[in-house]
Amino acid sequence: MPHLDQRLKIVARQVRCGTHADIGSDHGHLLKALLASGRIERGIAIENKVQPYANSQATLAGFNAEVRLADGLAGLASGEADCLSICGMGGESIVRILDAYPDRVPDTAIFQPNRKPELVRAWALRSQYNLVDETIAHGHWRYVILRFERPGNRQQTHEDPAYDGLDRDAALLFGPHQLRHRTSEFLTALREEQAYLTSLNRLGEEAANRLAVITRILAE
Ligand SMILES: C[S@@+](CC[C@H](N)C(=O)[O-])C[C@H]1O[C@@H](n2cnc3c(N)ncnc32)[C@H](O)[C@@H]1O
Known part of the structure; x- marks a missing residue:
């Protein structure tokens, strides 16, 4: 079994489906662990670079998996997978991949953005997915793992219940479930970021907005 770091272990625990x-x-390693543990029946690995593609082929040899050299969802047909993961990329890249072929995104999707998770949460809101789970993994950084489900009874105006009654800017930036549960770990991370941002001489617009939102959350 390949070694998965805490981040990918949490992702793996969120997956159970036919084709992933x-x-x-x-x-x-993620697909190998999912196949070896029986959490999925078939895996499709998609890579747009030659060496990682070769690495995936070597790892997945002998498993019920296909490795494809392609740019994101260009390598997946609509309806081919039940579940999708994209891990270890920035939020901008994840959203670029999703927006290129919106009809190819399966009903269950798990993302681990290295930064800017708010872009992924905003994608889900406009694409009618509900954010059903938000888990923090500790590794090199503090990572958030987001699991989305597309509800069966889609309406013209979609409202994800996870955001009900919450400050929308704060929930997009820091996560509606995080905001609702206000764990001591979450509040400590906010206090640390607040102290860091306050210590800086000048803040750009984005950092100033984060500081204002953090201050609002901590004042509640
Ligand atoms: C930092 S690695 C993360 C690897 C693994 N998912 C993890 O979380 O440990 C990002 C990988 O995504 C691949 N990648 C980036 N953009 C891609 C795209 N548009 N389509 C397919 N693969 C892509 C890169 O080649 C690289 O191997």
Whole structure:
């Protein structure tokens, strides 16, 4: 069994389906662990670079998996996978991949953005997915793992219940479930970021907005 760091272990625990596609599979360890543990029946690894593609092929040899050299969802047909993961990329890249072929995103999707998770949460709101789970993994950084489900009874105006009654800017930036549960770990992370941002001489617009939102959350 390949070693998964805490981040990918949390992602793996969120997956149980027939066919799972992993975009940016790199070493291929996530799909190998999912196949070896029986959490999925078939895996599709998608890579857009030659060496990671070769690494995925080597890791997944002998498993019920296909490794494809393609740019994101260009390598997946609509309806081919039941579940999708994209891990270890920035929020901008994840959203670029999703927006390129919106009809190819399965009903269950798990993302681990290295930064700017708010872009992924905003994508889900405009694409009619509900954010059903938000888990923090501690590794090199503090990572958030987001699991989305597309509800069966989609309406013209979609409202994700996870955001009900919450400050929308704060929930997009820091996560509606995090905001609702206000764990001591979450509040400590906010206090640390607040202290860091306050110590800086000048803040750009984005950092100033984060500081204002953090201050609002901590004042509640
Ligand atoms: C930092 S690695 C993360 C690997 C693994 N998912 C993880 O979380 O440990 C990102 C991988 O995504 C791949 N990648 C980036 N953009 C991609 C795209 N548009 N389509 C497919 N793969 C992509 C890169 O080649 C790289 O192997």
